[in-house]
Amino acid sequence: MKTALIADDSATSRLVIKSCVEMALPGTFRFIEAANGLEAFDKLGNETVSLVLTDLRMPIMDGEALLAKIKASEHFQDVPVVIITSALHGDLARRLQLAGAAACLAKPVSPMKIRETLQAGVFA
Amino acid sequence: MTTLVATSDLLVQATAEAVENWVFLEAQALHSPEAPESVFPITAGIEMGKAGHLRLAVEEPFLRRLAGILYRLESKDVKNEMEMDLLLELLNMIAGRYLSLLAEGGEAVTLGLPVKENLHATSEVLARGVHIHVEEAGRMILYLEERK
Numbered sequence: 245m246k247t248a249l250i251a252d253d254s255a256t257s258r259l260v261i262k263s264c265v266e267m268a269l270p271g272t273f274r275f276i277e278a279a280n281g282l283e284a285f286d287k288l289g290n291e292t293v294s295l296v297l298t299d300l301r302m303p304i305m306d307g308e309a310l311l312a313k314i315k316a317s318e319h320f321q322d323v324p325v326v327i328i329t330s331a332l333h334g335d336l337a338r339r340l341q342l343a344g345a346a347a348c349l350a351k352p353v354s355p356m357k358i359r360e361t362l363q364a365g366v367f368a
Numbered sequence: 369m370t371t372l373v374a375t376s377d378l379l380v381q382a383t384a385e386a387v388e389n390w391v392f393l394e395a396q397a398l399h400s401p402e403a404p405e406s407v408f409p410i411t412a413g414i415e416m417g418k419a420g421h422l423r424l425a426v427e428e429p430f431l432r433r434l435a436g437i438l439y440r441l442e443s444k445d446v447k448n449e450m451e452m453d454l455l456l457e458l459l460n461m462i463a464g465r466y467l468s469l470l471a472e473g474g475e476a477v478t479l480g481l482p483v484k485e486n487l488h489a490t491s492e493v494l495a496r497g498v499h500i501h502v503e504e505a506g507r508m509i510l511y512l513e514e515r516k
Contacts, residue, residue, distance in 0.1 A: 253481075254457040256438065256450070260390070301460075301481055330464020331479045333471035350468065351461050352390035 246294035248273040251284035251310060252328075253302040261297055261328060261353060268359035281305030285313050288320050295366065300329035300340075308340065315344035324366045328353055379422075379512055382466035383500050390461060391437055394503045401499040404428075404507055410452065411490040412459040417478035419470060420514040423485060424459040425493040430506040431455055437504070456482040462510070 248265060252258045258277050265273055276291060278284035282305040284298060296314065300307040307327055314320045324346035329336075332350040340348050346366045349357055380397045387395040406428040413423045431451035432443045439450065459482045467477040497511035 254453055254460070256453045256457045260438065301479060303481060330461045331467045331471075331477060332464070333468050333477065335471070351464060352386065354389070 245271070246273050247276060247291050248295040248297060249276050249278065249284055249287060249291070249293045250297050251278040251281060251302065251307065252299035253279050254299070255279075257299065257351070261358075264353050264355045264358045265297070265362075267355035269362060281307060281310030281313070284310055288314070288323070293320075293323055295362070296323055296325045297328055298325060300327055300331075308343065311340065311343055311345055326361060326366060378469050379462075379466055379510060380498060380500065382469055383462050383508070383510060386458075386461040386465040387502055390458075391434065391505075393437075393505060395500050398499040398501050398507070401507070403494065404499075404509075407490065407494065407509075408451070408455065409490075410455065411485045411493055412455045412482050413485040413489060414459050414463045414482045415478075415480035416463055416467060417476075417480075418515060419467060419475070419477060420512050422459065422463050422466070423489055423493045423497070423511045423513070424455065424462070425490050425497065425509045425511075426455065427506040427508070430502070430508060433505045434458070434502075452484075456484075458508075 250258050250261050262275050276287055278287055280302045298307040298310055311325050314325055327340050327345045327348045330351040332348055337348040347361045384395040387393055404427045408426045408428055408431055411423055411425045415421055431454050432446050435446040435450045435454055436443050467479055471477050493509050493511040497509040500508050
């Protein structure tokens with residue numbers, strides 16, 4: 245079973261994202277969670293993570309900084325990072341994809357959106 | 369300097385879309401609503417740069433019911449921290465959707481983190497906000513303070 249890391253400062257949001265992934269791809273992932281980018285990056289060092297799903301706006305370290313840190317890291321640069329944010333628009337999505345995001349999704353996510361993103365894009 | 373403005377149709381649209389996509393419940397604006405019997409004691413606020421400052425208050429059972437739907441718990445088992453987290457995340461999603469709609473029209477947007485606000489904010493929201501009914505959950509009240 246692969247490991248997915250969910251980074252979001254809202255416990256509710258982490259729960260919803262986790263439920264969506266479980267519904268979209270049952271039995272594919274086990275989950276670890278972090279409440280900000282710094283905590284997420286620390287946890288990357290302790291586990292073999294196959295996928296990062298991160299919120300954008302979080303205290304301490306935001307999702308964009310986490311993305312930059314992962315893509316600059318020799319060890320983790322190949323881990324796909326999916327950004328899930330409430331205020332997604334074209335310019336932002338383009339900027340994040342240029343920075344290395346595998347995909348950008350608008351909150352609230354749905355199992356269908358997650359499945360499409362992971363099957364057709366991230367893990368195609 | 370800030371001024372008070374009526375909440376726009378765009379805000380109502382953003383709220384309905386956020387709620388319907390998140391918890392699959394219908395949401396619609398109430399016209400000429402009476403004051404709610406009781407409200408959740410904390411109001412949430414979020415800074416949206418030039419778009420203004422958005423505040424959210426909800427009827428007392430609203431978050432408990434919403435938490436029950438999301439966490440699949442009986443209302444009595446819903447903890448206070450779950451309600452608070454839900455309130456902040458709900459506002460975050462509404463504000464995000466609102467700004468995404470603005471961005472489609474070419475506006476530059478910025479969004480802060482949702483925070484708890486003081487009692488004065490609650491009174492202001494109740495007095496001036498737009499009331500939106502969400503089926504099975506109850507009423508939320510949103511107030512947009514536009515920045516000039």
